[in-house]
Amino acid sequence: LFIGNRAQATNWDLVSSLNIKYIVNASRDGSSPFPSIQYFTCPITDTEKTDLSEACRLSWDFIESAYQHSPAGAVLVHCASGISRSVALVAHYLMRKECISYDESMRRIRIKHPAAAPNAGFTLQLRLLEASFR
Template identity: 35%
Template sequence: MNNMQDSSYTPPSVKELQKVLFGGKRFGNHLDEVWPNLFIGDMSVANDRYSLWKQGITHVVNAAHGRMYCQGSHDFYGPSVDYYGVPADDSPTFELSGYFFPAADYIRNALNADGVRVLVHCAVGVSRSASLVLAYLMIHHGYTLLDAIGKVKERRWIFPNGGFLRQLRALDVKLRKK
């Protein structure tokens, strides 16, 4: 982890990031713990309330809120799970960056409490949800984008689309200038 503030820092290009992302294992479980008490998952686990209960999930961030097959909501999970929806399309033209700080703050605030386990999911659990978790690690733990990718890839194969990678690169540059 590099907490040094370096105004000359330039993250790798999207093409270089995609090469890094493409390497390693190319499969994921339905649910992987990628940071203490922070999980990335797909819609099959997110739609299985019993499975979430068994895993002790207390908070759900749905990065595909309102999209087909990802119909999670406050009503779906009931009072035992806190729900946060991000209505993102997995499209390179979708502007996900507007959700980076609110979602990262939600995750941080949740994880600051005892006994909390947070699931961030989308349809497949490799692009939208992964992008929000990467942003969280960058914003609240000082990781560069490349370091955040490396940290998550230790536990789960992820592959944010090119548009999300561009937005994460811009976030990386912005955070390094602060």
């Protein structure tokens, strides 16, 4: 499971070298440039008032389905900058999949992606959800 930005998601050399077969696009640019990749687009506005609940639920379903159909294939979750929206969706996925707290999910993400910084509204929503995953 990878987090990236728009430039990385449209770089075929990078996508193919990481064996990415599925892409979650959380940006408002709904492009899907590679026909061999399966895309899920869930445009999220990067504001503190944006409700993440539907995007979290739908991206969870897509990622789980991706790993069931292609266990060896990787999934890339991206937004414009790869800092807030995509990180929030991956944090949610890890919290739910691993039954971990928001803080633990962010600790794991920041080991590989130090710039990860979901906005305050996303952070609050994820913190409120964490009890339901434990």
